[in-house]
Amino acid sequence: MTTIQLSVNGTATETTVEPRTHLADLLRDQLDLTGTHLGCEHGVCGACTLLLDGAPARSCITLAVACDGATITTIEGLDEDEIAAELRAAFAREHALQCGYCTPGMIMSARDLVLRLDSADEQAIRVGLSGNLCRCTGYVGIVRAVRAVIEARRQRGIAAAIGAGRTSLGPVGSQPAAIATTTSSAPRAMREMEADRNVAVRTLDIPEAVPAKSFDASFIVNAAPAQVFALFGNVRTLAACFPGATITDIPAPDRIEGEIRVALGPLAAAFRGAARIDRDETNLSGRLVGMGHDQRSRTSTSGQISWRMVPIDEGRATRVELAIGYSLSGPLAQIARDGFVRDLAARITTVFAQNCDKHLNGATTQAASEQPQRLNALALLLDVARTRLTVLARRLRRQ
Numbered sequence: 031m032t033t034i035q036l037s038v039n040g041t042a043t044e045t046t047v048e049p050r051t052h053l054a055d056l057l058r059d060q061l062d063l064t065g066t067h068l069g070c071e072h073g074v075c076g077a078c079t080l081l082l083d084g085a086p087a088r089s090c091i092t093l094a095v096a097c098d099g100a101t102i103t104t105i106e107g108l109d110e111d112e113i114a115a116e117l118r119a120a121f122a123r124e125h126a127l128q129c130g131y132c133t134p135g136m137i138m139s140a141r142d143l144v145l146r147l148d149s150a151d152e153q154a155i156r157v158g159l160s161g162n163l164c165r166c167t168g169y170v171g172i173v174r175a176v177r178a179v180i181e182a183r184r185q186r187g188i189a190a191a192i193g194a195g196r197t198s199l200g201p202v203g204s205q206p207a208a209i210a211t212t213t214s215s216a217p218r219a220m221r222e223m224e225a226d227r228n229v230a231v232r233t234l235d236i237p238e239a240v241p242a243k244s245f246d247a248s249f250i251v252n253a254a255p256a257q258v259f260a261l262f263g264n265v266r267t268l269a270a271c272f273p274g275a276t277i278t279d280i281p282a283p284d285r286i287e288g289e290i291r292v293a294l295g296p297l298a299a300a301f302r303g304a305a306r307i308d309r310d311e312t313n314l315s316g317r318l319v320g321m322g323h324d325q326r327s328r329t330s331t332s333g334q335i336s337w338r339m340v341p342i343d344e345g346r347a348t349r350v351e352l353a354i355g356y357s358l359s360g361p362l363a364q365i366a367r368d369g370f371v372r373d374l375a376a377r378i379t380t381v382f383a384q385n386c387d388k389h390l391n392g393a394t395t396q397a398a399s400e401q402p403q404r405l406n407a408l409a410l411l412l413d414v415a416r417t418r419l420t421v422l423a424r425r426l427r428r429q
Contacts, residue, residue, distance in 0.1 A: 034098040038063070039107030046093045054078045054089035065105035065134050071164075076162030079135035080104050086142050088161070105134035113141050116179045124178065126171035132164050140176045148190040150180040153326060241333055241355025247375060248351045249383035253390040255339035258348045259314045259388060262337065265307070271385035273378055284308065287391060290322065299324040301331060314339035328361030352379070 036043045038061060047056055057080075059065040066089055069077035073091035080089050081103035108114035117140050121127050126136075135426050136159070143158045155176050156169070165171065184190070262268055265286050269275040272290075279287040284307050292299045303322025310316060323334040333356030341348045354375060387393075 031097050032098075034095055036099075038147050039102070039104060049093070049095050051094045052090055053080075053082075053087075053092040053094045053097055053102070056094040057089065057102070063104045065107055067131055067134055067225060067376040069131070074163065075132070076135045076139065077132050079138040079162065081107075081138060081142075086161075105137060108137070108141070111141070113144050113179070113183075116182070117141060117144065117175065120175035120178045121172070124171045124175040126168070126175040128164065128166035128168050128171075132162060136162050136164070136172060140172075140179075142177055144179050144183065145191050147180055149184065150177040152177060155180075155325075157328075242357040244353065244355035245375070246351070246353055247379050248340065249379055251348050251350060251383060251387050251390060252346070253348060253387070254345055255314050255341045255348045257390055258350060258386070259311070259316075259339050261386060263309060266288055267389060268386075271382055271389060273381050278302075279346060299326065299329065301329075303331075324360070329358065331356060331358045333357060350383070 031046045031048055033044060033046045036045070038057070043061065045056065045060055047060070054066055054068055057066050058068070066080055068090055069075035071078075071090045073088040076088065078088055078090040079086050081087070081101075082092065082097065083088075083101050084103075100226045106336040108347055110371065114137055117137050121133065121137070139159055139162050143155055147154055147158075152173060155173050159169070159172065159176075164424040253261075261271075265280065268275050269286075269288060274291045275288060276291075277286055277288045281287065286307065287304045288302070290301045292301070301322035301324045303320055305318050305320030308317045308319075314338070317334060317336040319334040321330070333354070335380045336353040336354075338351045340351055341347075342349050
C-alpha cells in the first residue's frame, strides 16, 4: 500500500492505495465521487475523463500512485464552473444528453475545447472529442452544443486560452503533436498538407519500415490455392472484398493508390495513400507495404500485410495465413488499443474472407464484385465490446 496526497475538487486529500489501483477506482470506491463513469476501462470510450492538473485525462488507465501531488477535478468539482454551466445548458438545449452515461466525460473534454479553441471550428471540435465515444451515436447535438458555447463566449469578448500550456487538443497522452490548438492557419496548412500528400503519393517510393505493432491472422476460403492467389493479384476485385477500401489508380503493375474509409464514433476518417505489392508465384505468397494519411483527423498510418496460401482439404480449400504489422500516429491512435485493433482486424478479416469466398464461388456479379463496401468501425468495435462482455459474464457465472 502507498500513501498519496491529492487535491481533489479543491480539497486536500491523503489516502492509501495499492500500486495497481487506477485513479477512477480510487475516486469512485474510496472517495465516493461516482460522477466519473467507467465504460470500456481501456482508455477508449472516454467516459472516465477528468482534469488532471488542468488537462483532460482518462482515469481508467491512470494509476493513482502516479498522481501523487496532483490536482484532480472531477465532474462534481465543476458545479460552480462557468464554462461547465454553459455547457450543461447547451447540452440540454441542443438535445445532446441522450442516455447521459458519457456526458460527464464529454463535458470534461468539451470544457477543454471551449477554453482553448479560438473559433467554433466543427472539425476541430470533432477531433477534440474523438476520445469520447457516445453509444447513442448522436454527435450532432453534442457538437452543436460545444459550438454554441464557443461562439457565445467569443461574441462576449472572452478570448480563448490558446494552448493553455499544451500544444494539442484531446486527453493527455494522445499524440500531443498531432492536433493544432488554433485553427487560424488551418486552411493554408491543410492545402500545404494536401499538396505534400499528392506529391508523396505520386513520387515517393514506398519505404520499408518496422511496424510498431504486429499480429497474425488466418482465414479459410473454399477454393484452390491457385485460385485464391489469382484473386490476390486482381487488386480492384480484392479491394472490393475489403470493407471500406477503394482503388483510385494503378500507376504501375506493382503499385496501387487508394483510400480506406472508416466511420468511427464522431469521426469519419478517409485514409488516402499508396502501396507496393510483391508477389511470389512459386510459393503462392505475397506482401503489401503501404502508407496512408487521413487529412481531417491528421492521423497517419503505415504497415504491411504478408500472405501465404496453404492448401487444405486435399487442395479443395485454402487457408490464407496473414502476418499484419502497422504503425499509427495521430488522434485516432489514442483509441487504437492493441486488443481492440486485433479484435477489429479479426472481424474485418471475417468479412473479407466471406467476400472472397462469394467472389470465387460465383455468388457475386462482376459489377457487384468491384463496388467498394462501407466499413463501420464503430459498429464492429461495439460488437467487440459485446463479445468481451459476454465472455466476462460467462466467466463470472462459472466462479
